[in-house]
Amino acid sequence: MKHPHIHHWLEQIYATQESEPDCQQFQAALPQLVDSDISGDALPETLEVALRAHLKQCSACRDDYVALKLIAELTAHDELPETEDSLAQFEAQANPEHS
């Protein structure tokens, strides 16, 4: 564990609250958080604070948040790739000499 990791871990320790939303509670509200980020419509403050606190503590939920936000943004802008386009991209990257 190197310097930045110790620092980050200590930040997480001191940011710990007696009661925090767990992963299930966070996951239930995750779509709301993502839509709020995309639309700019604020969530109730206590909910937003609790969700952001969980995001700082949980790397797995943070990964889900990033993934869902990417897909929701693509969907909102009507830019979600079509199935065949995605598959063609997979194929091109697996066989770069044939692309």
Added chain:
Amino acid sequence: MNTRTNAEWAHALSDPPGEANREALQDLHNFLVRAGLVYLSQNRVEVKTLGRDAVRALAEDMAQEALLEIQADLNNFRGEAKFTTWACRFVINRAASELRRRRYRDVSLDGLREDDPAIFQSLLADRTTGEPEHLAEQRDYLALLQQIVLHDLSDRQREAVVGVHWQGRPMGEVAEQLGLDRNALYKLLHDARKRIKARLLIEHLTAGDILAAFED
């Protein structure tokens, strides 16, 4: 895909079998396949050896499983988010679970049960550059953290802390190795953080004191 409001999605999916229901299911399935492929494209390492047909089959399977879960959970959709965002979470969970299974099926269980004191000794030994007073302060704090982790945490809490925070392993991997789901691992880590924080405050160490010692 037809553009539907939340109410239209919920209504069409709840309809008895018929054209509207069939069309909504097909649209949702197609959307979940496309969303799943975007997820896979962002986590390509685990699927890089798969050919086009295998990737398509994987995305179709994930979408089908997600679709069944969505139908079973439809009564819990309260319209607080867009339906497509809400539905997308199911295919992400399916995909993450599948990739985790592929990623960690060959990982050894031994890593989390290494000799904890030895890990801490190596951390202390790492600190060899810098001002002697600063290094001594860091070593003192690390020794205190070692004492807390070794003596104040339960065995399970210690294994979780070692895996996630000391070894820097992904939570999915550590959860898999401890035989826990992610929520249980989060609770274990939360309880561990609370104990460590309480002990540090008993020692009158505020965040400012200890964080400053590890600033770059």
